Every structure is written in C-alpha cells, then in structure tokens.
Amino acid sequence: MWVLVKTLEWATIRLQKGAKKPQPQMPRTPTANGIIERDETPMEKEISLLHRADFEFSHIFYFCRKGFEAIVEDEVTQRFSSEELLSWNLLTRTNVNFHYISLRLTVVWVIGVIVRYCFLLPLRFTLAAIGIISMIVGTTAVGQLPNGRVKNYLSEVVHLTCSRILVRALSGTIHYHNKENRPQKGGICVANHTSPIDAIILTNDGCYAMVGQVHGGLMGIIQRATVKACPHVWFERSEIKDRHLVTKRLREHVADKTKLPILIFPEGTCINNTSVMMFKKGSFEIGGTIYPVAIKYDPQFGDAFWNSSKYNIVSYLLRIMTSWAIVCNVWYLPPMVRKEGEDAVQFANRVRSAIARQGGLTELPWDGGLKRAKVKDTFKEEQQKNYSKMLVRNGSVGSLNAETESD
C-alpha cells in the first residue's frame, strides 16, 4: 500500500506539471487567503475617523461595505464545502471550474478513473468488509471474557488490528508526530473534526473510548459489539438532550483512571479542514487533563471532508474509496489543564488556538452549527450596541443636554 501511495504521489506530481501548461489562459484560482482585500479596521476607528462625532450619513458606508464583503466572500460558509485546490488532482469533484481543456489531459483523467473505480475500489471494499466483520466478531468474542487485564489487553489488540485493516482499506498514509504526547488513561482527547474517518485514524495508533449516539443498522451492530469489549460511552438519543446526564456519565468515566481516554470532537460537526471553528464548552467542563490532537489531511490525494448536507454516508464512503489515497498528519500536542480562574469557554479557546496553530488551520470564532441553523440575533444586537455606544459616548447625547440646559 505504501508503494502504491508513493507511486501515486510521483504520478500526480508529474501530471500536474503537464496539467499546468494548458492552464495559463484560465484565471488563477484564488488562494485560500481569499479573493478580496478585506479591510479589518474596527468599527470605532473607521467611523471616528470621520470629522464629527455624531451621526453622519456616511456611517452607513461602513456597514454597507462589510455587508458586501460578506456577500462576495464570507469566512463561514466556505468552510462547509470542500476546499478548492490550486492545482488539479485529476478528480473532477475537486475542481469547480472543470471544463474540457485538452485531449491529453482527458485521456489521463480517463485512465485515472479506470484505475480508481475498477482496480482500487473493489480492493478497498473487500478490505473494508474484512475489517468490519473481524471487528464485530473479535469484539464479541472478547466480550465474553470476564473483566480483567487479559480482557483489556485482548480488546486493545482486536481494536488496533481492525483499525489498521480499515485504514489500509482506505489507502491511508498517516504520519504521527510527537508520539510522546499520546493521550493517557483517564484523560480526554480532543481533535478537530473533518469526517467520520477521523476516529479510525486516531484509533489506528491507540485505543480510545468513543463517545456518541446510538445508531441503528450496521453502525448499531458495531457499537453494540464494541461496547462489550471496551467501555465506550454510547448515548441514547433522548439522553443526549440532557446535558447534565451526559456530563455526569463522562465525568464518571474520566474519574476512573483505568479507563481508556475519551475521544471527543468539540466542534460538533464536520468542517472542511481549512479552519477550526468554535469548540463547544461542554467537553471542557468535565475536568481532567485534555490531550489536544491536530489532524490535517493532504488534499492532493483525496478530499476527506464530509458535506453531510450534500452527500449521505454511503456516497461519502464511495467517494473516499475512489480517491487516490487518504494522506494525513496527526500531531499530538502536550496535555493541557484548565487554569485557575479560567472558565470553560476561555479554556476551550486556548485549546483551539493550540490545535489551529499546529495544524496550520485558521481559527474562526463562529459556531459549526451555522451549517444548518441560522445565526443568533445576539450577535447583531452586539454590533448595534457597539455602534450606539460610539454615538452616545462621542457626545451627541452630551451636547444635547448642553443645548437643553442653555434654553
């Protein structure tokens, strides 16, 4: 598999050199930094630069321009769709501006399609099937044993082996960095979330206790089987609504030092791996040591992002299995503990900065839930409050009082 990946790497680079030639007449695709020059002057500076302190007609220019900048390119919605690549990697799905360029390129692309669909896909599918079946069988078998050291050891072996098979099934090449910071027992592991595969990638290198909702179908079977061997925390749908219950159960798990570290994705939803969005504070209120992990996928070989509003899980897995490979870097960061006087939100932000810095991702203070939900009105009210403060502070009310006094 490793050889395959290396070959593909070499082939892709060579093809890119060929592909770059027909491209110059097309405009260069914008870089990840954005297509417009954004003026980041804060509201106060921009508006107070104007001559007088009270309201002027030109104040609306600030809001107007911010609004238009948001329409042309906003920071948030672009994170909910796949990243665009500067140079094409022969997968039509990553090229928004795809159209016919040259015969040679099309031929190469067709060869790529044949290789991916007819050769790689069946191979991977078989491997994945083997992996899942052995996971179910293995964990059920281990689950029959009485609790004890032997059981823990065997369940670790089973989990690791099955993970490795599954990773091979996706042609995954994972580079782990700083393995000395690997999460210990009784800790909480937090990572940025790009796809359901994140969990498999992390379990490839260690055993974790998963946290999640109970599903039906194949997922449910896997969940039921694995929980017999290893204390994963699966919640019923109704329990998830009750935050205290969730926190209580997680706290119990963490307090028991013999239990495996919990794996949590605090963003709550899949983000496209160019940025880290707001971490929900729930996981940071539990206490215990937090082990941050940064996961960054290499987009050249395949897009790992799951756009759940566009694709369901089956077509997502199909896409993953027909990509060239999944190449990613995993960095284990040194453990963090909540400081004195730091509340959960600040702690969450601190952890998030560390992860973003390590993975080379941008940080966004927006909530990942904005993928589906509308933004809360409180943010608008905050902007309004700031503006009013400026108006009032700069003396329009003061001078009004002076006027009425002098009357």
Next chain:
Amino acid sequence: MALLDQKNNNVSITVFILCCVHTIMTRKENGWQEHREDFQRIPELAINPLGDRIINAFFPEGEDQVNFRGFMRTLAHFRPIEDNEKSKDQNGPEPLNSRSNKLHFAFRLYDLDKDDKISRDELLQVLRMMVGVNISDEQLGSIADRTIQEADQDGDSAISFAEFVKVLEKVDVEQKMSIRFLH
C-alpha cells in the same frame, strides 16, 4: 494611448466578472438565481445591522429572485475607481462605480419609498436599525433632527440627493465604498 487605457480597463472588468463568477459558483449549486434566503444564510451578513437593506438592494422592484446580471450590476457599484477611467471621454454612459453612482446607491439605502428625498422617518428607520434598542426614541429623534437640520439647505425638512452629495463632499467615497479583488 487611448487604446491602451481601453485594454487595461477591459482586463480589470474581466477580472472583476470572473471573481464574481467564482463567488456565485462556490456559493450556489442550484442555478443562477439567488433568493433572499440564500443571502440570509451568510452569517456575517445576517448579523450586519443593515443586512436586510443591503439584501433588498439586490432585488429589483417587487421581485423575489435576482439573476446573475442583476447581481453583477449591484455588485459593480463596489468596483474600485481606476485612475485611467477618470480621463475617459464623457460621451459614454457613466460607469456604475463612479462616485456619483456610489453615492446614489447609498442614497437608495435610505430612501425606501423612492421619492428622491430622505424624510425624517426614513432616517429614523435606518438609525433604529443601526442602534437596535440601545437608544431611546427621543434621543434618536434629536439625532435625526439635528442631522437633517445640518444638511438641509432648501428648508423642506428632507434631504434631497443634491444635499446628500453636498454633505458627503469631503468623504472619500471611493475608498469607503470599494471592494478590492486580489489577483
């Protein structure tokens, strides 16, 4: 010389259009029509106090969707003014991003009923949108009154477009109402 200016102009227009195409293509999957909900889904626009007015500026009278051409026309107001355009001949129609048209766009944000005057009520509405609930009615009323008083020249307690332009003559409209594309 004139030909060269023309060529530069065309290049920048092309870049502008292509960047707009990119905007739409990355944002939309279902065709070339935009609806109000599509705009409202942009979080940074949704929290903008003038968000609704800005969205309305895209939609022509009474319609619920805007096509690509209309979208472009509105966005074109924010194209930066190039230096070589200032020396272009005045015979052609004024470009959408001239200072006058930019000001006209801003004027239309205030003037809801399109009677070419900003009345006290219309000004109050915009003010109310911008400050939310943080300033009382009386204070807001005084601010509005004072602003109109200072700008009004013909004493009709409303601001016409000419008075609007006069008030803003010292403001660098070109810089404040332009979006520069990186390329």
